[in-house]
Amino acid sequence: MLDEKSKKKAYERILKIVGEEHITVQETDKILNAHDAWPLSEAKIRAGEILQLADMIVFPGTVEEVSKTLAVANEMKIPITPVGGGAGTCGGTVPVYGGIQLDLKRLNKIYEIDHNSMLVRVQAGVVGIDLEEAVNRHGYTTGHTPTSLRASNIGGFIATRSGGSMSSLYGKIEDLTLGLQLVLPNGSIVETKAVPRHSVGPDLRQLFIGSEGTLGIITEATLRLFPIPEERRFRSITFPDVHSGLEAIRKIFRVGILPSVVRLYDPEDAALSFSMHFEFEEGHCMLLLAYDGDSKKIDIDEQQSLQICLDEGGVDQGEGPSKRWWEHRYDMYYPTRLTTGGYAIGDTIDIVATYDKLENVYHAMKEAMEAEDAVVMSHFSHMYQNGGSIYMIFFTSQPDAEIAWETYKRIWDVGVAACLREGGTMSHQHGVGLSRSTYTEDELGSSFSVLKQIKDVLDPNGIMNPGKLGLGVRK
């Protein structure tokens, strides 16, 4: 937290940049803006705790205002925590060391669509659903539909290296972002050119995608667009076990088929998600597939992938479960009486691994997490040619806050340790934030020092989102 003199001085200087209406030191505003959707933050709020607060919140309206604000913060060595939609699940926007929360929601312009190149230029504060609806009007989709689409924004997508439910076909945000504008901690405005590919040194754009506000602030992006597919078709197949389901997925990608949705639910998750609505063998897994594109091409892809599934021991369940999931895909994001009652807390560790390690990671994590009093259910989703992600979903309910938060931490510790031990990577799309910050060094291994050296050069005063991504942790 800032001392009163520094706080007053910073407030007066930044007020001149953004105007009185766009800066606040009110405690109520700080509380209402403090958190993202990190389950631990939400559980603590429900339990009556107040999270760490910023000293002030600034709402810049232009990139120039972002630049000038950062220059002041850098000069005064004030921590800056960027805030996008506040929908992240890792505590990335919690201002653990106070300072300034820089809220980008006013940067909400959607600029031109380049129909020839199928690109759209957009400011960081545009909410995902607003961009998707805007491009839909012109016959396009962004192809990026995370569950948080209604709440998260473009800057947050890019800063956390996020992925949508159809990333198997369209790619993750790092594949969808062609150009970036960002502001470095010293206030300089930097642009990376929007080109499909290049061979001019390392791709600096990728340095900032996933940097979680620790290296600079993303203010604008040029994103790829896709024509809205002629058809989206759904198919569902059950398998006797995880292994046969994963084998089917691996072989589907191996023959060159790219479904838009590929989700394999383990027996626990399949039972919870589908047994109320569909009849299928008890203890079996459920694979959901969707195909986007030209109907004739879908005919071929669907038949070929179905045959692969049947050869692996799958049972065709028609379009029902897959289509139902699509139509209700946002429902699980809403709170319920059960999940918000008492000291209940659940979360997801969205790991990623290659096919040779995926099953081992799954079994090792499940065993370790269940040993810590967690109910664990999982689905394999966001699958690719070389491997994919597992959503290790866990839930625990404890008699009091202290035990609940400790249990939650232990489940995370053993889950991530098992993941790393078996050769997985601890996040596919949610990012690091606070929840995984302490594991970052172990995850990156020898490359962590590279990241740290880059951080030290770009942000010598350590003002940018300290405590996140394993960087800038203060004693």
Added chain:
Amino acid sequence: MIEPEKIAEQVRMCAACPKMCRHVCPTFFAWRSDAPTPHGRALLMHQDVVGTRDIDERGVEVLYQCLECSHCLTWCKPEIDIATLVEIKRRSLVSKNRQPTGISELVSLVKDNHNPFGEDHSKRNNWIKTKKLKGKKILYFTGCTAAYREKESAQDTVSLLEQLGFSVELTPDEWCCGSPLLRTGNQEAGLELAAHNVDVLNAVDAEEILVTCPGCYRVLTTDYPENGHELNKPIRHVSEFLKHELNKLPTGSLDGGVTYHDPCHLGRHSDVYDAPREVIKRVSGSPIVEMERTRDNAMCCGNGAGLRTLFRDYAKKIGAERINQAKTTNAKYLVTSCPFCKEMLDAQSDDTLTVLDLPEFVMMISKGRDVKTD
């Protein structure tokens, strides 16, 4: 009446939600901050309920930065009605005399003048021209906006009813329905108006009461009976009334498309969506060109629940956005079925989009047809 335990459960769930409705919240649109959002309001109330933190002065302001439009409810899977919870909390704030000054001034205006505009009560509806016809007697509850700010709407309502053969009764003794007070937490003052209006309206010899303002409609049909103030005649909104007279309505053709704005109190709060559409379709001969956000997903005009009184520029910003949404349909006419919405939307529109209240629209068609016939 919602039990305190239920309120606690609902604000807890809303405060724990990753903001699944925020993208449609008009005040989020206007402020672009997490404070004036359903989640922000719920979090304030949750912390108050569990004793973490009292609602401070800024918290009071945040609770009055709500249109009570219930658009969030359309997107809420657990069906948490933050508008109602905000209104209940506002009542508690008013009981402790903690409402914003602007709301206290509004209450005084209504108490002194029987309307929220501070206009002379004696001139409320005595200017409306009526004919003494022998048809079925309809008591037209004018409402403050039509009486003082949207006079064409009021006169067209009467002219239209008479054209349909009804005898229109007006009472100079009607007061503000109480909606602006009830929605801002001033229940006691609002119900005083209810008591007066029930006495006055019940004494008039008429077969039913017709209202054009959905704010009035909601309080007359819901708030009055819920609080023991029973009217002795059926109450109908003009859109439903005209729907029953569909075959008698004038018809004509227009030189441009028509889009329709659903008023929150008529649509989401009273579930009347089809009647105005059927009327518009019948009289114009063509279907409505719907906006993307329509029916229970329609954006509020920005006028409701004291927002215009307290935060005029932000209310206008919301109204201007609704006009932008209407313009994307390329319609030439934006019809609503609420004088209050009409006033806001008309003020934010320009020459390319004509904004009309439903009775005005029907009478415009009627006059057009007459011109052609002549």
